[in-house]
Amino acid sequence: MEVGYLLDRVESRLQTLKPDQDALALETGETWTYGKLNETTNRYANALLDKGVRKGDRVGILLFNSLEYFAVYFAVAKIGGIAVRINFRLETEELAYILNDSGSKVLCFDASLAERLEPIRGCTPVETFICYDRNADKVPDWAESWEVLGEGDKMLDRRPEIEETDPVMLMYTSGTTGRPKGALWTHRNTIWFAAMQSLKWNFDGNTVGMTTGPLYHVGAMEDVALAVLLSGGTVVISRSGNFEIRRTLEVIGEKQVSDIFLFPFMIYEMLKLSDIESYRLDSLQRIYSGGDPIISWAIDRLHELFPHIGLIQVYGLTEGTPIAVSLDPSDAATKGYTAGKPMPFTEVKVVDDEGRTLSAGKIGEICTKGPAVVSEYWNKAEANAKTFVDGWCHTGDLGVIDAEGYLTISGRKKDMIRSGGENIYPVEVEDVLIRHDAVQDVAVIGIPDPKFIETVCAVIVKKPGRSVSEKELLEFAGGKLARYKKPRSFVFLDELPRTASGKVQKFRLRDQYKHLHEPQVNS
Structure with a gap:
C-alpha cells in the first residue's frame, strides 16, 4: 500500500471517503475537503511530471505551514518521488548542504526565503525552482510561479507502479548532537505508522487533530496528522512561527479540536497562564507531547485543572519510530514519570555498550524495532552500520525499563x-x-x-x-x-x-x- 491511498479513497475506484468531508483547516479559517485536497494533489503531480520528475527523484519542500504543503507532499508521493521536507529556519550554507546531500531536482519554496537561496542557485543539483508567493512577494526571475503547479490536469493517469518498500520522504534529523542526517522513509513506514496511531487512539471521521509544529518535521505531519487523515478526520494546521499559546487555546475552542500535539515547553506556557481556566477546552480529549520528558509538576497541574484531558506522553525519534512508546492517561497517576509502553507492533529494549540486553531496572541505550523504523540514512554507510543493527534502531538515548515494562528516559548518552x-x-x-x-x-x-x-x-x-x-x-x-x-x-x-x-x-x-x-x- 502506498501513501497516495489516503486520498485515493475519494475517487470512484475506491470511494470509501466522502469528497465533501473536511480534510484540512488552517487555524485562520480556510479549509479544504478531501475532494479538494485530492484534486489539487493530482494537479501538482501532473505538473511535476511535466517538469521531468520521475520515480525516485527528490523534490525539496521549503515552505511554511499551509494547505498547499500537504498537496505538494502527496503529489510527490503519488508519482513515486521522494519529498525532502526542509527546515525553513536554516541559513544559506545549511540549505546548500541538504539540497546537495539529497540531490534534489526540484525545489518548491516560499518567496520570503528567496534571498537565502539566491547565493547557492548554481551550487546545487536543483534544476527547477517553484516559488510560493501567496503574500504577493516578488517571484525571482530564476524561479517559476506557483501557478504552474495548479495548471496540471486534475486526473492523474500517468502514475508509476509503486511498491510499499519504495522511499517516499527524506527527513533530515533535528540535530541534537551535530550535523543532520537524512532518514529515508518508505511508503510502508508511513502507512504503518499512521495505522499504529489510529489503532492505539481510536481515531475516526469525527477526530479533529491539531498540529502545532512545522510541517517539515515528523512531529507535525507523521505524528497525529497523517493518522487523522487515514481515519477520515480533519487536521487543523497552525501557522508557522511566533507560537502563541493563547491563540492555540482559542483555536481549540473554535475548531472543536479533540486531539493536539504540544511540545513540553508549550504545555509549560499553557499551565503558567493566570487565566488558563477561562478557555473553552471541553472538546479536547487528548494532548500528545514528546521531544523531552514532561516534568512531574506539569502532569499534576494539568490533571488538577482539566481532569477530562488525557495527557499522552510519547517517546520516539525520526529514524526509530516517531512515537515508539506512549503512556496512557490512566497510568499517569502511578507511572507519570515514565514514557510508557511500546506502541502496537513496536518492540523496545535497553542494551549495554556491548549491545547486550539489560534486565529490568538497569540503565542503558534504548533500541526500537518495528514497521515504522527506517532502514537507512541517506548516503551514510558508517552511520547506518552503527544505528541500524539486525532490524533494531540504536537511538543514542539512555533509558531504563521497569519490571512492568514501562520505559523511563534518562537523557541522551552524551547528556549524561x-x-x-x-x-x-x-x-x-x-x-x-x-x-x-x-x-x-x-x-x-x-x-x-x-x-x-x-x-x-x-x-x-x-x-x-x-x-x-x-x-x-x-x-x-x-x-x-x-x-x-x-x-x-x-x-x-x-x-x-x-x-x-x-x-x-x-x-x-x-x-x-x-x-x-x-x-x-x-x-
Missing part, C-alpha cells in the same frame, strides 16, 4: 554527566528547578571541571518580569537533590536553543559554556 565518579541524569535536576515559580525553562548540562571531570551547570530562562538568584535556586533544591547533583554554576538566557521538535540542543550549550570553569587569565 559524569561528576566525581557519579552518574547524574539531567532530567532529575531539571524536574526540580522548573518547579520554582520564577523559572520559565531550564536545561541542565555537564561542563568540564579540573577536579570532578564534569560538574552540573543549569541554564535558566526566567519568567518575564521575574528575578531569581543562584542562591535562591540552590536553596530551593535543598532537600530535593543530593549534594553532588546540585548545580555548581548557573547561566541565565532569554531562551534555550531548540530543534523543530522542541528538543533542547544541549550540544550547543555545552560548546558555548565548556570554558566556564577554566581559570581566567588577566591581561
Whole structure:
C-alpha cells in the first residue's frame, strides 16, 4: 500500500471517503475537503511530471505551514518521488548542504526565503525552482510561479507502479548532537505508522487533530496528522512561527479540536497562564507531547485543572519510530514519570555498550524495532552500520525499563554527566528547578571541571518580569537533590536553543559554556 491511498479513497475506484468531508483547516479559517485536497494533489503531480520528475527523484519542500504543503507532499508521493521536507529556519550554507546531500531536482519554496537561496542557485543539483508567493512577494526571475503547479490536469493517469518498500520522504534529523542526517522513509513506514496511531487512539471521521509544529518535521505531519487523515478526520494546521499559546487555546475552542500535539515547553506556557481556566477546552480529549520528558509538576497541574484531558506522553525519534512508546492517561497517576509502553507492533529494549540486553531496572541505550523504523540514512554507510543493527534502531538515548515494562528516559548518552565518579541524569535536576515559580525553562548540562571531570551547570530562562538568584535556586533544591547533583554554576538566557521538535540542543550549550570553569587569565 502506498501513501497516495489516503486520498485515493475519494475517487470512484475506491470511494470509501466522502469528497465533501473536511480534510484540512488552517487555524485562520480556510479549509479544504478531501475532494479538494485530492484534486489539487493530482494537479501538482501532473505538473511535476511535466517538469521531468520521475520515480525516485527528490523534490525539496521549503515552505511554511499551509494547505498547499500537504498537496505538494502527496503529489510527490503519488508519482513515486521522494519529498525532502526542509527546515525553513536554516541559513544559506545549511540549505546548500541538504539540497546537495539529497540531490534534489526540484525545489518548491516560499518567496520570503528567496534571498537565502539566491547565493547557492548554481551550487546545487536543483534544476527547477517553484516559488510560493501567496503574500504577493516578488517571484525571482530564476524561479517559476506557483501557478504552474495548479495548471496540471486534475486526473492523474500517468502514475508509476509503486511498491510499499519504495522511499517516499527524506527527513533530515533535528540535530541534537551535530550535523543532520537524512532518514529515508518508505511508503510502508508511513502507512504503518499512521495505522499504529489510529489503532492505539481510536481515531475516526469525527477526530479533529491539531498540529502545532512545522510541517517539515515528523512531529507535525507523521505524528497525529497523517493518522487523522487515514481515519477520515480533519487536521487543523497552525501557522508557522511566533507560537502563541493563547491563540492555540482559542483555536481549540473554535475548531472543536479533540486531539493536539504540544511540545513540553508549550504545555509549560499553557499551565503558567493566570487565566488558563477561562478557555473553552471541553472538546479536547487528548494532548500528545514528546521531544523531552514532561516534568512531574506539569502532569499534576494539568490533571488538577482539566481532569477530562488525557495527557499522552510519547517517546520516539525520526529514524526509530516517531512515537515508539506512549503512556496512557490512566497510568499517569502511578507511572507519570515514565514514557510508557511500546506502541502496537513496536518492540523496545535497553542494551549495554556491548549491545547486550539489560534486565529490568538497569540503565542503558534504548533500541526500537518495528514497521515504522527506517532502514537507512541517506548516503551514510558508517552511520547506518552503527544505528541500524539486525532490524533494531540504536537511538543514542539512555533509558531504563521497569519490571512492568514501562520505559523511563534518562537523557541522551552524551547528556549524561559524569561528576566525581557519579552518574547524574539531567532530567532529575531539571524536574526540580522548573518547579520554582520564577523559572520559565531550564536545561541542565555537564561542563568540564579540573577536579570532578564534569560538574552540573543549569541554564535558566526566567519568567518575564521575574528575578531569581543562584542562591535562591540552590536553596530551593535543598532537600530535593543530593549534594553532588546540585548545580555548581548557573547561566541565565532569554531562551534555550531548540530543534523543530522542541528538543533542547544541549550540544550547543555545552560548546558555548565548556570554558566556564577554566581559570581566567588577566591581561
